[in-house]
Amino acid sequence: MYLNTIQSTYGTRKKPKRVGRGIGSTDGKTCGRGHKGQKSRSGGFHKVGFEGGQMPLQRRLPKVGFSSRIKKFSAEVRLSELNSINSDVIDLQVLIDSNVIPAYSKKVKLIMSGEITKAVNLKGILVTPGARSQIEAAGGKVEA
Numbered sequence: 001m002y003l004n005t006i007q008s009t010y011g012t013r014k015k016p017k018r019v020g021r022g023i024g025s026t027d028g029k030t031c032g033r034g035h036k037g038q039k040s041r042s043g044g045f046h047k048v049g050f051e052g053g054q055m056p057l058q059r060r061l062p063k064v065g066f067s068s069r070i071k072k073f074s075a076e077v078r079l080s081e082l083n084s085i086n087s088d089v090i091d092l093q094v095l096i097d098s099n100v101i102p103a104y105s106k107k108v109k110l111i112m113s114g115e116i117t118k119a120v121n122l123k124g125i126l127v128t129p130g131a132r133s134q135i136e137a138a139g140g141k142v143e144a
Helices: 069-073 079-084 092-097 129-137
Strands: 074-078 107-111 121-123 141-143
Touching: 069 074, 074 079, 079 107, 079 129, 107 129, 129 141
Parallel strands: 074 107, 121 141
Antiparallel strands: none
16 A cells, blocks of 8 residues: 555545535526625625624623633632541641542631631641631641
8 A cells, every 4th residue: 555545535525515516506707696785795704703894793782791710720628528528637628638628729728617626736727717716726736
């Protein structure tokens, strides 16, 4: 087999429409473009969504929605959820391994919700002031 002998099978390539070949072809003279107008001439095109000068649909409708990148990769943890974790030092990876937060989380914030019963050391986790006071009252500490 040689590269110059390779051929595509019959019917895979559709032959182009031959226009401007007389009255009998049904695509003669105006070549199926009709008479006059923007689309009948070469170079006659308009941008997508153009409605002949009328205000286009995508501009008539209001802007809706906003997706925050910060919200996408951040998570919240309640104080009461720390009780179920069996680790002295709690960081981002420990929370992911114990299924407290999703695996795609890059930032975690601890909020004061519920009670904490054991002393824990937090590393690299953001903490609200109320949660910080409860952790320190339980005998734990928070490191930045």
